[in-house]
Amino acid sequence: SVKLSKISRRSVFYSLFAISVSNSFLQLLGFLYRIFLSRMAGAEALGVYQLVTPFYSVMSSLALSGLTVAVARIAASKAGVGDITAATRSVTLCRRIFFISVFVLTGFCVLFPNVISQKILGDERTIHSLPLVFICLFLTGIENIFKNYFYGVGKVYPQIISELSEQIIRALAVASLLIMFHTGDAGIGAMLIFLGMVISEMFSSSLLSLFYRPEKRRLSSRRSEPVKTADILAISIPVSAAATVNNLLGSVNSILLPRRLQCAGMSRLTATEAFGAMFGMTMPLLMFPIAFIASLTSVMVPKVSEHLAAGDEHELRRKAGKTIHATGLLAMPCFAVLIPLGEPVCRVLFSHEAAGGFILPLGIGTLFSYYEMTTGALLNGIGMQKKAAVYIVISGLLQLIFTWSAGVPHIGMNGYVAGYVFSSGLCALLNFRCLKKRLHLSPRIGNWFITPFVASLFSCLICDITYNFLLARALPLSLCLAIAAITALASYAISLGAMGTNIIKYIKTLIPRGVQSAYGNFA
Numbered sequence: 239s240v241k242l243s244k245i246s247r248r249s250v251f252y253s254l255f256a257i258s259v260s261n262s263f264l265q266l267l268g269f270l271y272r273i274f275l276s277r278m279a280g281a282e283a284l285g286v287y288q289l290v291t292p293f294y295s296v297m298s299s300l301a302l303s304g305l306t307v308a309v310a311r312i313a314a315s316k317a318g319v320g321d322i323t324a325a326t327r328s329v330t331l332c333r334r335i336f337f338i339s340v341f342v343l344t345g346f347c348v349l350f351p352n353v354i355s356q357k358i359l360g361d362e363r364t365i366h367s368l369p370l371v372f373i374c375l376f377l378t379g380i381e382n383i384f385k386n387y388f389y390g391v392g393k394v395y396p397q398i399i400s401e402l403s404e405q406i407i408r409a410l411a412v413a414s415l416l417i418m419f420h421t422g423d424a425g426i427g428a429m430l431i432f433l434g435m436v437i438s439e440m441f442s443s444s445l446l447s448l449f450y451r452p453e454k455r456r457l458s459s460r461r462s463e464p465v466k467t468a469d470i471l472a473i474s475i476p477v478s479a480a481a482t483v484n485n486l487l488g489s490v491n492s493i494l495l496p497r498r499l500q501c502a503g504m505s506r507l508t509a510t511e512a513f514g515a516m517f518g519m520t521m522p523l524l525m526f527p528i529a530f531i532a533s534l535t536s537v538m539v540p541k542v543s544e545h546l547a548a549g550d551e552h553e554l555r556r557k558a559g560k561t562i563h564a565t566g567l568l569a570m571p572c573f574a575v576l577i578p579l580g581e582p583v584c585r586v587l588f589s590h591e592a593a594g595g596f597i598l599p600l601g602i603g604t605l606f607s608y609y610e611m612t613t614g615a616l617l618n619g620i621g622m623q624k625k626a627a628v629y630i631v632i633s634g635l636l637q638l639i640f641t642w643s644a645g646v647p648h649i650g651m652n653g654y655v656a657g658y659v660f661s662s663g664l665c666a667l668l669n670f671r672c673l674k675k676r677l678h679l680s681p682r683i684g685n686w687f688i689t690p691f692v693a694s695l696f697s698c699l700i701c702d703i704t705y706n707f708l709l710a711r712a713l714p715l716s717l718c719l720a721i722a723a724i725t726a727l728a729s730y731a732i733s734l735g736a737m738g739t740n741i742i743k744y745i746k747t748l749i750p751r752g753v754q755s756a757y758g759n760f761a
Contacts, residue, residue: 264529267405272522274409275431278416283427289359290367290428292489297371299481301339302379304474305332306386307618311473312465313390314540315547322391323462326454329387331470336379344372363425370432377439384446387453390540396449400442408438473623480627487634491641492517495654501645512595512651519584520594524604527572531608534564535615542619555677558616562670563686565612567739570694571730573601575723578702583719596655603655606662613669625672633665685739693733701726 275284312328347354347368355365381404385397412434420427499509538561545554576583580601581594610633617626640657643649673679705722709715 264401264405267402267409271405271409271412274413278413279420279427279431283420283424283431286361286363286424286428287367287431289361290364290371290432292485292492293354293359293364294371294375296482296485296489297343297375298378299485300478301336301343301375302382302478303481304476304478304623305336305379305470306382307477307623308332308470308473309383310386310390310540311543311619311621312469313387314392314543316463316465317391318544318547321462322453322456324465325387325391326456327462327465328470329383329450331465331467332383332474333380335467335470335474336383340372340376340379343375347372363423364428366425366429367432370429370436374432374436374439377436377443381439381443381446384443384450387450388446389536390543391453392540394537396446400445400449403445404438404442407441408434411437473618473621476623476627477618480623480630483627484630484634487631487638491637491654494638494641495644498642498645498653499650502647502650504650515595516600516651519587520580520597520600521604523580523584523587523594524573524576524597524600526576527569527608530568530572531565531611534561534568535612538612539615539619542616546620551677554620555679558620558673558677559679559682559686561612561616562609563682565609566687566690567734569605569608570690571697571727573605574694574698574730575701575726577601577698578705579719579722582705582715586715586719596651599655599659603659603662606659606666609666610662610669613666613673616673617669620673620676622672622676626669629665629668629672632668633661636664637661689734689737689739693730693737693739696733697726697730700729 275287279287309328309332313325316322316325316328351365351368352362354368356362381400385400388394388396412431415430415434416427419430496509496512499512504512538557542554542557542561545551545557577598580597584594614626614630617623637654637657640660641654643653643657644651646653670681674681701722704725705718708718708721
């Protein structure tokens with residue numbers, strides 16, 4: 239049997255397991271938090287908040303997204319060869335670059351608040367939240383630079399502790415502020431939500447700063463090599479540019495889709511409801527497996543950077559292959575459950591008839607997006623961030639074309655959904671092709687893709703049969719859903735084993751060589 243206590247804390251499996259558990263709990267907390275906000279703040283305040291959120295995402299992409307990749311990559315490569323001094327120096331340089339970026343962006347907000355609120359965001363009530371956006375961005379930047387340093391050097395507990403405590407404090411702070419100060423004004427309600435975010439970010443960034451202090455006193459086991467600002471910018475600029483363009487295209491898609499649906503013949507109310515049902519109900523459910531995929535990329539990408547710096551091509555290929563394989567093993571069974579059960583689950587949770595619409599094509603598109611996420615992260619990890627950036631932009635532009643087609647009568651929402659499937663699939667394919675060429679990968683199509691797909695297809699059928707059988711016996715709906723889901727996951731594990739993929743042995747392959755002999759065999 240597997241003795242988890244014997245597994246090295248520096249092993250991939252140990253980190254992956256710890257972060258997966260944490261992210262799953264965070265997903266649940268976040269889901270409950272969204273339900274709470276809808277009841278406490280009201281739909282109108284949430285609408286204003288949702289107008290500010292894309293602006294915050296774009297500002298974060300500009301100032302931060304590339305730096306987090308840079309610090310994780312450099313810290314992993316330097317720590318991998320024992321140069322802790324250089325790893326911590328990358329944190330210092332990334333913070334300096336981030337502070338300059340935030341200062342410039344804040345200046346833009348101070349000079350043109352009315353332009354941003356009225357012309358860009360389209361609602362003057364958003365002006366109350368703008369100052370808090372940049373305070374929140376400043377604190378989030380500090381937090382995420384530290385967090386990605388810890389990912390890079392293989393320490394998972396600082397970020398797990400900070401993320402869990404941050405989510406709890408955010409919920410408590412927002413609840414307290416809304417109870418005490420919410421007047422019914424939507425602009426003030428949105429501002430209070432952002433103020434609660436600032437309070438939670440203050441705690442999280444301070445906590446991670448305390449965790450980081452001992453790192454600065456660690457000694458390198460070898461002569462330290464300089465980390466140059468140019469090295470950081472070479473990594474961060476393409477990533478930030480791609481993330482910014484992607485967020486801008488996503489914002490345009492979000493703004494454009496309801497308008498195009500109206501052009502296709504929908505009323506404004508129907509178009510808004512269809513948009514809200516898809517993005518506020520169906521998609522959040524389909525995105526639940528992201529807890530596992532995000533954990534996978536957080537753990538594996540620094541390892542890939544470490545092997546790249548050490549020139550270990552064999553282990554580099556092995557880690558990349560395992561990442562792609564694990565993406566299917568983790569994501570496919572989730573969709574095997576969500577596709578037959580997603581629609582009734584959405585109706586139970588959200589009490590809306592349109593909830594769960596397009597579940598099958600959206601599930602396929604989301605699966606492609608997970609492959610896109612992991613392969614894109616691997617490209618960033620091996621220094622091919624420019625290629626990854628180009629592919630993201632191509633994918634976003636393709637989605638925009640399909641979104642525009644939603645305005646054609648008899649196409650409607652089908653146009654957007656088709657674009658989601660094709661754009662995610664194309665980007666994942668381009669990323670995979672680039673990885674294959676750069677790493678000289680020999681894809682194991684049967685093992686990586688066909689085996690988990692067949693096992694998932696079987697469990698999907700079992701899930702559907704079980705659910706309909708129990709439903710016909712007039713059992714409570716929640717009990718039918720729970721039993722069907724458990725049965726599906728059990729049948730997935732059994733069918734996977736029948737086709738030769740032993741989960742225990744697979745876990746063993748995730749543990750770095752040398753660790754197994756030191757900590758015993760796992761059989």
